[in-house]
Amino acid sequence: MQPNVNVISLVSVGRHPQSGRARRAEQDGRAVELGLKLAGKNLTVVHAGNPQEPVLRQYAGMGLSSLTVLEQAQGCDALPALVSFLTENSVNIVLTGVRSENGESSGMLPYLLADQLNWPLVPRVADIVSVSAESAEVLLALPRGQRRSVIVTLPFIASVDNAAQEARQTAFGPGLRADFHVLAMDTVVDEAAHQWKITAAKPRPKRLKVVKAKTAADRMKAATAKPVGSGGKIMKNETPEEKAKAIFDLLLEEKVVR
Amino acid sequence: MMLDWLVPTLISVLLVLAGIGAVRRMNMWRAGQAEKVDMLAGLLAMPKRYLHDLHHVVDRDKYISRTHVATGGGFVLAMVLVVFVHLFGVDSKILAWALLAALVMMFCGALFVYKRRINPPSRLSKGPWMRLPKSLLTFSITFFVLTLPAAGVLPEGFGGWLLTLVLSVLILMSLSEMLFGMTWGGPMKHAFAGALHLAFHRRPERFGGGRSTGLKPVDFGDGVSVKEVLGVAKPTDFKWNQLLGFDACVQCGRCEAVCPAFAAGQPLNPKKLIQDMVVGFAGGTDENYAGSPYPGIDLGHAKGAPNQIITDGLIHPDTLWSCTTCRACVEECPMMIEHVDAIVDMRRFLTLEKGSTPNKGAQVLENIIATDNxxxxxxxxxxxxxxxxxxxxxxxxxxxxxxxxxxxxxxxxxxxxxxxxxxxxxxxxxxxxxxxxxxxxxxxxxxxxxxxxxxxxxxxxxxxxxxxxxxxxxxxxxxxxxxxxxxxxxxxxxxxxxxxxxxxxxxxxxxxxxxDGLLQLEPFKGGKVTYHDPCYLGRYNGEYEAPRELLASLGIDVAEMERSKFRSRCCGGGGGAPITDIPGERRIADMRMEDVVSTGASMVAVGCQQCTAMLEGVVEPRPVVKDIAEILAGQLIEETH
Structure with missing residues (x-):
């Protein structure tokens, strides 16, 4: 699309929900797919971790000629390595999954990256429609298949939602042949995570469902709708000052601004 | 006689041209990958493979097997004698009479070839193949007349220079077909390439009643360096003896007649596929192909070259994915060509190198990798x-x-x-x-x-x-x-x-x-039962009898379908075909169920869960589908204590 726009997709080692085996993570695969759409052969794919991990070949098999690995031992924090890599290289768009399938899976990485780099974060992207020298038109994924179009100035970080284009099939041969650029980084052991004791999750008891809907359409709505917060108001025709005031009032009310 | 030199010259020139063509053709095959073949043993075994194994397959159609014995046998014998009598000028009445006899045999055979071509079935290729019986007849008549003086029937120099000239023109016409055409890509190519293909076959175990159906594994190398390409991308990625095998095709279309995908209107025709392989390694287009096309794909647009990627312009990937790997074509091929090997070789490239397995293919493979199912x-x-x-x-x-x-x-x-x-x-x-x-x-x-x-x-x-x-x-x-x-x-x-x-x-x-009398079974009292041979049990492993004996042990007299045992029609469930799901005009399972219905059976016995799934997927009303184990279990007399 825009050859002078540098796109980076961050990938992690996923975990299959049924077998627990390492795999190409669902959302990270989509981040690579979107990156390939935007940058084609110029896409840089970065993983922080073990360069010997066989799953990385599955990402490479999507048609990448090379893959960059920031070498880290088990239990290290990926964040500092990624921050220093991103600041050293001139990057315009960083694509990540919403949350990893392994480890903490807190979904915090894109937020922390954005915070440290002081870049905007665009959460849950369905597609990036166009990129120009300064900005990009991004489609956000909203519940029930809705989309919102926003213009974001470069550089930015986007987390890729499950609504984005599915990752293409990985091919075994090219995956084996891809070069790995392994970069040695100053690694920081994640002390906090070190202290944690990790156990298998117990299934939470399910709340009984009382079906109130009378029609099939209502049931469908109940099954698919995500809870929408009540309250709030839509302001379209007010002046910018009025809109800003309303937002400021809300922030005060929610105790975001004190 | 003034023109005495003409006939021997014509014969030698065409022999030399045929020799040049043969070397040229062999070099095309040699562009393929190396494969170890015991050359000497193969060449020695070739006559037996031809006379026994190949004839056995051809003999399923008595008409053509007898025709071929007369024509082919007559021609080979006649050609050898022609060299002695007319090229070396050996003056022997016995040889001349033997030559006359061979030519008469060939003439009789050629008449039946001619008759077959008057109203040929759709599976046969037309084009140059329509001209072949005429060339065969011309050859036998011409040399018959030419040999009469040598046999002492006619005086030397009979007919003068005019007859010699006429005969020379006819010799040129017929020998061009028979010798020049044999090595330069004419219909007679099948004799030359076919003989060598039998000698250097990639699965010699198949001869002498053996069976070799397992696919050959991909060589992934030593784990250190990665091979340049996995599977077959270009014609030259095939083994050399696979290329030779493609060249052996006689375009008889028996494969086409039994192919379930072709019958279903999916874009596959095994005969065309093999001809496209020839176009690939010899270079050119499919314009001159004179048989049935891939259903739904027009002729004349496919281009190929030895080093061109096959799926870029020669064959559409859908053609390769239509195959159910049922091996009906391989079983039926009188030249013992290995269609399924070639198709899977090319699929390997599409999956392992291009990552383009169609429809649910990618998801299924990903599941198998991550969960082993x-x-x-x-x-x-x-x-x-x-x-x-x-x-x-x-x-x-x-x-x-x-x-x-x-x-x-x-x-x-x-x-x-x-x-x-x-x-x-x-x-x-x-x-x-x-x-x-x-x-x-x-x-x-x-x-x-x-x-x-x-x-x-x-x-x-x-x-x-x-x-x-x-x-x-x-x-x-x-x-x-x-x-x-x-x-x-x-x-x-x-x-x-x-x-x-x-x-x-x-x-x-x-x-x-x-x-062994370990199961007490009561006779089956339901209606008429037929049995569907699963491809992977029958053609792949030769087990046709055990299921029938089991049914007989229940007192069932199996109402056989027209296509049963080695000719069984696939249910459509093999080779990942339900996963890649290439659209056609009909479903293969529906056609198989029609076969079942035509026997009047109310139940079809099966020995495969894929076949069960495919046949039960046919809309009702239809006969009941049951695995033989289920039928037996229903008739089991259980001991009561």
Missing amino acids: PNGYAPASRTHWAADQNLPVMKDVKQADVLFWVSDGAFDMRSQRILRAFVKLMKAANVDVAILGDEELDSGDVARRLGDDATFQSLAKRNLATLSTYQFNKIVTTDPHAFHCLKNEYGDFGSDALQNVEVLHHTTFLNRLVK
């Missing part, structure tokens, strides 16, 4: 079907007489009914049986047929490692696909886990139990 079920739920079966698991018992290979039918509710019926029979016969439980993995059949040999080999090696830790004498499975993998394909991976182990399909095993 094609539908992505939790590996820990593999034995749930047997929760109430009280079956010993190998992990606990370590050894048993029979290892029951459950296969992925364990995850499918319909297939579980077959599994339970089989377990019930084994219990009734007090068989010492155990299963692998959750340690069993997918056999790799689907992955391999979809071209992912890396995943197949990984599964095969892991399965073999598991098997090698336990002791058992027999391994029995209800799934002919797993049966084929275990029996014919796992042997390539250097494990002795299956050494001295008998791999059996459940129908074979049950037949033994019945013969």
Whole structure:
């Protein structure tokens, strides 16, 4: 699309929900797919971790000629390595999954990256429609298949939602042949995570469902709708000052601004 | 006579041209990959392979086999004698009379070739093939007249220079076809390439009544360097003797007549595929192809060259994915060409290099890689079907007489009914049986047929490692696909886990139990029953009798379908075809069910869970579909205590 726009997709080692085996993570695969759409052969794919991990070949098999690995031992924090890599290289768009399938899976990485780099974060992207020298038109994924179009100035970080284009099939041969650029980084052991004791999750008891809907359409709505917060108001025709005031009032009310 | 020199000159010039063509053609084959072949043994075995194995296949059509014996035998004999009598000028009445006799035989044969071509069936190629009987007749008549003086029937110099000139023109016409055309790509090419193909066949085990159906493994190298290309991308990526095999095709179209995908209107015609391979390694387009096209794809647009990627302009990938790997074409091919090997070789490139397995292919392969079963079920739920079966698991018992290979039918509710019926029979016969439980993995059949040999080999090696830790004498499975993998394909991976182990399909095993009197069965009193031969049990493994004997043991007189045993029509479920799901005009399963209905049967007995699924997918009303194990279990007389 825009050859002078540098796109980076961050990938992690996923975990299959049924077998627990390492795999190409669902959302990270989509981040690579979107990156390939935007940058084609110029896409840089970065993983922080073990360069010997066989799953990385599955990402490479999507048609990448090379893959960059920031070498880290088990239990290290990926964040500092990624921050220093991103600041050293001139990057315009960083694509990540919403949350990893392994480890903490807190979904915090894109937020922390954005915070440290002081870049905007665009959460849950369905597609990036166009990129120009300064900005990009991004489609956000909203519940029930809705989309919102926003213009974001470069550089930015986007987390890729499950609504984005599915990752293409990985091919075994090219995956084996891809070069790995392994970069040695100053690694920081994640002390906090070190202290944690990790156990298998117990299934939470399910709340009984009382079906109130009378029609099939209502049931469908109940099954698919995500809870929408009540309250709030839509302001379209007010002046910018009025809109800003309303937002400021809300922030005060929610105790975001004190 | 003034023109005495003309005939010998013509013959020698054409012989030299044929020689040049032969070298040129051989160089085209040699552009393929190296493959070790015992050349001398092959050449020595060739006459027997031709006269016995090839003739055996041709003889399924008596008309053409007799015609071919007369024409081909007459021609070869006549050509050798022509060289002696007319080129070297050997003056012998005996030779001349022998030549006359050979030519008469050839003439008779050629008349029948001519008759066949008056109103040829659609499977036969037209174009230059229509001219062939005329060339054969011209050859025999011309040399007959030419030989009469040598035999002393006519005086030397009879007819003068005019007759010599006329005969020379006819010699030029017929010998161009017979010698020049043989090595420069005419219809007679089949004789030259066919003879060498028989000598250097990639599966010599097939001759002399043997069977060789397992796919050849992809060589992934030593693990250090990665090969440049996996599978076949360009014609030159085939083994040289595969290229030679493509050249042997006579375009008789027997493959086309039996191909289920062609009949269903999917874009595949095995004959055209082989001709496209020839276009590929010889270069050119398919304009001169004079047979039926791929359904729905017009002729004249396919271009190929030895170093051009096949799926870029020569063959559409859908053609390759339409194949159900049923091997009907291979079984029927009088030249013993290996269509399925070629198709899977090219699929390997599409999957392993391009990552373009169509439709659900990618998802299925991903599931197999991550969960060892094609539908992505939790590996820990593999034995749930047997929760109430009280079956010993190998992990606990370590050894048993029979290892029951459950296969992925364990995850499918319909297939579980077959599994339970089989377990019930084994219990009734007090068989010492155990299963692998959750340690069993997918056999790799689907992955391999979809071209992912890396995943197949990984599964095969892991399965073999598991098997090698336990002791058992027999391994029995209800799934002919797993049966084929275990029996014919796992042997390539250097494990002795299956050494001295008998791999059996459940129908074979049950037949033994019945013969040994271990099962008490009451006669079947339902309606008419027919039997559908699964490809992977029949054509792949030659088991046609055990299922029929089992049905006979229930007093069932099988109402055979027109296409049964080695001619059985595929259900459409093999080779990953239901996964890649290439659209056609009809469904293969529907056509097979029509075969069933035409026998008037109210039930079709099957020996394969894939066939069961495909045939039961046909809309009702239709005959009932039951696995033989289910039918037997229904007739079992259970002892009451």
